[in-house]
Amino acid sequence: NGPALAASKKIGGSVSIWAEWTSTEQQDFKAVLQPFEDSTGITVHYTGKGSNMDTALDAAVAGGSPPAVALVPDPGTLDTLAAKHAIKPLASIIGSESKNYGTAWSALATYKKKLYGIWFKAANKNTVYYNPAVFKAAGISSAPTSWSQLLTDETTIANGGTYAPVSLCTDIGWPVADLFQNLFLKLNGATAYDQLATHKMKWSSSAVTNTFAEMAQLTGASGANLLGGMKGALADGSWPNCTTSVFPASGSPTAAMVFEADFLTSNVPSNYTPGNGSSCTLSAKASPCYDTFNFPAPTGSAYAADIQGSGDVAMLLTSTRQSKALIKYLASPSAASIWANLGGFVTPNKKVALGSYPDSVSKADARALTSAKAFVFSLDDLQVGWEPALWADMLNVLQNPSASNVTTVEALMDTQATAALGH
Amino acid sequence: MTIDAPVKENRVGGLAKRLHLSKAVVNVILALVAIFWLVPTISLLVISLRPESLFGVSGWWKVFTDPSQLTFGNYSTIFSQGFATGGVLDSLLTSLEITIPATLLVTMISCLAAYSLVFGSWRGRDMIFFGIVGLMVVPLQVALIPVVQLYREMGNLFGLNPYGTIPGVIIFHVAFGLPFGIFLMRNFLTGIPRDLLEAGRIEGAGEWKIFYRIVLPLALPAIASLAIFQFIWVWNDLLVALVFLGGNVHSPLTIFLYDQTRSLAANYWIVSTGAVVSIFVPLIVFFSFQRYFVRGVLAGAVK
Amino acid sequence: MSSVTLRELTKQYAGNAALSLDAVNLDVAHGEFVCLVGPSGCGKTTALRMIAGLESVTSGDIEIGDRVVNDLSPRDRDIALVFQSYALYPHMTVFDNMSFGLKLRKVPKDEIKAAVTDAARILDLELYLDRKPAQLSGGQRQRVALGRAIVRNPAAFLMDEPLSNLDAKLRVQTRAEIARLHHRLGATMIYVTHDQVEAMTMADRIAVINLGKLEQVGSPRELYDRPANQFVAGFIGSPSMNFVPMHVESIDGGIRVVSAGGDMDVILDDVESAIIRSAGVSDVVLGVRPEHIDSQPRSGRGLQLRASVEVIEFLGNDEHVHLSSGSHELVAIVDARTPLTIGDSVTLSASIEAIHLFHPETGVTLK
């Protein structure tokens, strides 16, 4: 495969690596590892830990037998482990491969000025997925590019009477938080976003209040724009149910679009083709399509290219010849390209050619990521200690966006943030 | 025969009928309960037999009008890996490797401890028992990390770190099964007449003999229940195995099923399939222990 | 085959203010057969259980052989106990119940089989060896409990009413077997019973307990003839001794005791009179056993007694005649052929030897 591998000679031995990925993602990642194993003779033991990754890793570190390499989904863990000296600095190990990442990403993998991780996989949470055929049925031919256009299109689709404009993922609130974060970023920019994330900006500030107000526009009065109304959104909005109403595996869609990150791709049934061609139909049986657009900013906003996202950062926990080789391999563009090629994957690795992505949707996604003016990490994940409370608060506002309730909840959030973050 | 019939007719009047009726009522009530209990179970089974695409789209009961919806697709997905390491059968074995020792140990240690608590004469029995019941409430989650650290200390001290090994998982399960086990056995053993133990003692049985020749046989119904539950709990555990097995290549069935689901949410059709697959062993366990629930185990023992 | 000695043995159960056993002293010699008798709840079972090591000793000592065994576990005491409640192992067959102790001692299989078969034959249990206790009748259960003790060969047997649920015939038979066993093994036996006949026929000595206290120990004849006090006198013998409060009257040099209504009177001789005088009492309790009352008046010294017949209980050869004399109730045993009918006024008598006199307050025997 890549020339980077051809150079390395057979090392042999084995190395263990943990990540969240199970099921399809696990198979994809194993495909990424295959050429590495072939060329180095190293056997890689991969374990997918799912949502218990953090706990399992904490335990493994505490238990004294951590995996050699681990990929975790949040920068906080990296900081914690670095503080405990449980992970190794990477600069000298991966050498020039560290330059494959933009400064925003490197900063997120740096602790006390040392690089401890490489962001192997990234997710763009600005992505909005929509069913082009539904848009067309309402007489809309192109995706909205501004916030006001999005609202207009929503009304149009609603008036059509057959499809709900939005299938809102609610779950325990994290998708709503994502939605809020998107909107906040597009309305107020990355600087304000970072201030809010660290609670330097108050939740009771007008920026937040405005964002909530705009969000209420999006959902419509008592959830008029949402699939099943507010009640339906809350009842059926659990992940990934919310996606199947836009991209059903059989029958017809009931909603036009769904907000979530690009990892939603893996929940789109395989018979959907990416793009917005003229052949797209409403029936899941004939040729259905999916497409995305970037979460729109108000017309003329300076923050249109700011991106909110997340990712998986690879860290080295035990330093052996094999593990070093593996992390270096993960940092290389050839590793990321393999998965990119398989789809449902984007990497912040600049060296991965856009051509590696199989379709227009992921290409656009990757382009957005790499061309981002500013990149912010998902804000809720940084709210250690009150993240679930934040999600609950988001659901609260979603259900009752009245000014008085917003004021109450904002005050509550400030209290919670102060209690958890100490300021 | 013909002469007998009218006599029989007269003598019991409506009373026998009333008795029969009450028996019928019991049967009807229990049948209703059984149906109530079965509906979810059947729906789980049906969900596992319907294709993924229909989940959440239409009611599972539709299969009864449209049997063409039935498919073994979910099962073939699960069984696709076969016997290989990481396959479903390998996981089944691993589950047994964990569950059987954990069940045996909990049952044995609980019985021993309960015996001591009930029939021992040392002071402070009540306090110890009190403490043990208190431990039932300790959420398993809070113990994970301290125990892992403890394992590492063991590794440092004795060169044997159970972390990442199957014994490590078993040790943890046993510890968290014990409070309930002891609680159950103790309360059950209080029902065994002391005279029986004393008879054994007089006949020259040591405590051990009394324990396993007299008390254990009499406590079989309780032991069977404890074993059933312990087995089921360990069998269905996911969290402990995930945390304690580390990178072990063999993983129990729960982890295997968990792996079939995607990282951000459960694939319910696979979960249901897995649930159906994973209940067979516990059901066998249940049925084989069922026969120990004999009525009147203590009948005829004392006046 | 050891002696058993109780020294000031006392037991107080938790949650029971009264002493269930109160400073009991008792020596049971090696090979001796002692019966414990006493009213229900007097502490017989408690005593056995303490000797067996099943109850802790509140104070005092228990010696078996010449060791103080207070702290010895039951199985180290080498005794067999037949429980009043049987305490059969419900999960074992009769055979297993009986052989359990032997198995524990690793006695060879065929010896066990022989011993159990033997005991089963004696106890008429051969047909039931495969049954579980739940499938047995009350008497059969009791016999299994007994069998469990006798298949072993312990230093001492403790038996708590081992025959109470057996019918008369079987009881006589089993009693004989126990006596034979006792002779054959020379084993020490402490035997609780409420059956007079058992106690009288089997025991070398009888210990009478009342309210946890030992009242008297002695041979059956001693207890029957010379009870130490009114309690023992009343307890030994069935139907029990008749007691009548009498007034002491001095008559020319001697003493005459007479009942309130004057329906009964006895004239004492000099020796007896002296004893009564030295006791300094003006009242005594007269005791006479039902079987010592003659249905005929008698000439000469002795009890004279005028009464009316109230109830006659037929008992085959004998009759129990319930009498009313003045305000007193008495029972007499007379030959069934004596022509008595209810309502008869009769004069009865008893010889002076058959008369007991007790201190009216302490109950101590005066004559």
Added chain:
Amino acid sequence: MSSVTLRELTKQYAGNAALSLDAVNLDVAHGEFVCLVGPSGCGKTTALRMIAGLESVTSGDIEIGDRVVNDLSPRDRDIALVFQSYALYPHMTVFDNMSFGLKLRKVPKDEIKAAVTDAARILDLELYLDRKPAQLSGGQRQRVALGRAIVRNPAAFLMDEPLSNLDAKLRVQTRAEIARLHHRLGATMIYVTHDQVEAMTMADRIAVINLGKLEQVGSPRELYDRPANQFVAGFIGSPSMNFVPMHVESIDGGIRVVSAGGDMDVILDDVESAIIRSAGVSDVVLGVRPEHIDSQPRSGRGLQLRASVEVIEFLGNDEHVHLSSGSHELVAIVDARTPLTIGDSVTLSASIEAIHLFHPETGVTLK
């Protein structure tokens, strides 16, 4: 207060090939006191449990009053049962144990209290009303079980050896109380006992069961004097009747029966001889009760018996003398003052009225 009738009542327990009750017919009249006696395991408890409704009927019928109650639940039969195993409620105090049945009937509180206090006084349980069964002695438990029955006022009482664990005195006392209760309430009573004295003194009629079969029903005197067969003869009376196989010899017109060694013989009169002849037997079993054996030889007709004294059991007033006559063992009850010593050769006798003769195979009474 109803009659109880058993018609061909049969019981076979699952897992037990033998019939525990075999076509028993018994009429217990309203207010009658019937004692069931029989060897251990003969089916007494089974019969009571079936009458109470606790065991299913294998075949036959049970009538209480004039209803067939085979299928009636125990609750609806209005009977009280004293269990052989007591079956006290372990979680209730003595008071609650006794008052439970009344509470269920919603008897006013003070009436309950009065009834229980009364029963407790009769049964000497006043001190224990607050205890739980586990803290009682065996006899106390039995009294609680008895108390539980007598506080109620049922149509019939069923009592299974209710006095077996009581001492002699208490037993006599309680016996009297039960008799009084029976008279006062006029209640029908079916009473299982193995105590001869109880059966003889209390019962209007006694039913003798053997191996599940009813052998004879009759008044105590009937059973004692005219047992229907050898089994009943042996079962009623304690110590039981002596049986000796005899040979029938014709002597000038009459018949003489004589034992194998010739140590015993009886000459029969014409009537008796005729019966024996018509039975056409050459052997008979002779029966004579121990209490009917005279320690003196007698002139005239009757049993003459030469024997040697083997064992003497002292019983207070009487002695049980175990005799050996030829190859036969006999027991005689003699006055304790009779001067006998072990090894003595003696000649004893019994009057011709005291002699019973039984068919050697069927056991049916011939004389």
Added chain:
Amino acid sequence: MTSVTAEGLKVGAPRASRQHGWWRRNWVSIAFIAPGIIWLLAIVVYPTIATVRFSFYNESATKFVGLHNFASVFSTDTILTAFKNNVVWVLIFPFFVTFIGLMVAVLTERIRWATAFKAIIVMPIVFSTTASALVWRTIFDLDPHVGVVNAIEQTVSDWFSTPGAYPLNSAIGQTAVSLASFNTTGAPGGALASKSAVQPGGTVMMGLTRISSATLQTLGAKTPVAPQTIAGGIAGVVWNDFSPSQTSNTTTIVSDEHGLPNLRLSLVNSTGSSVASTVTNSSGDFSFSHVAPGSYHVEVPASNFQTSFVGTFWLGSQSITPASGLNQTAQSLLSVPLIDLAMIISYIWIWAGFAMVLIGAGLAALNREVLEAAEIDGATEWQTLRRVTIPMLAPVLTVVFVTMVINVLKVFDIILNMAPGSSQGPATTLALSIYNDGFTGGIHSGVASAIAVILFLLVVPVMFWNLRKLKGGSA
């Protein structure tokens, strides 16, 4: 001196021997309990102590913060909610599980198919909670096409009220609304009326939107035509004023728009009373003839939009106790979300088998004769059960009850898996808070440990009660 020594010996000797005796008497008992105690000390007690310690430290266990964590537990509404939910669970769940378990265990003793029945009841324990939660989630699903409960409710409710021709489209949660040019009176789904008044001889154009194409298809809607005036009458058309080809045109009828057939209309005079009514035909046109002079409105009564039953949101957080209008804290303490009930029902379904098996085991050991004695004493079956069986079963019932109390104090998996995200907040419990606070995204201690400690303390009374009860029960 010597005599004192002798005295001392005399007193001392037995005591020494007593102690020696203690060990001799008890060493086996001690040996029996030792494995359990050691195991528990190492694997449960040690972490428990760690937990207690962590509860006084900050989240990363680096700084001692005193009672801060406890203070924040009691001042956080979410945790108060969790407390309240725990209380609701504890009050309802253990009782019902024990009760049902007991009833079922007692009743099964009388049936022939007991084994099969027991297997059915036990089966749910055998499933993982994830699977059970999934099943119950579908059973309670809001959509009557998916959820059995709502399907039943719908069937029942449809007996009582018939839906209109244009019911709420449950798939998208909408109902017809008029366009701005045709005034709306009332909420969406309420009655709609023409905006401008009309006189006899005039015409009315009423454009509505948000009508599902599926409905139109079912009703066989045809292309509408502009209404013709009729003398002394009022004519008009009602149509679905939405065209994908001309989304902005809201004033005229476009070719791909459809009339709304089968609509019930009424003519309302100026005083607001209805004077005539009619039904639109397949192109959506209608007419009222012989209308008295005056000014009228044409109204589309709400009954047209009468929806069929929309389902009870069993998994929702609406309170079943009156708690609205209270402040946040009071609400978190007083409202009982409906989903609590749904989950409790499911949890009972899961655990009743546990109770049944244990109680069955207890029943097996009861002395039958005592029960017979009760029967003889005249107790009905119910009385026997209540006054004899249950007290005698007390130790086992206590096990079940206490286990269930502790179980629900720790309940979280069913909530995590069954509650839709939106209800997880209102339905949260202490253990779920521990899980969320202390467990997601790595392990934090602090508040989570404090909650655990509080949980632990909550059990203390239960233990006391249990101990007292057992002591009283057996001797």
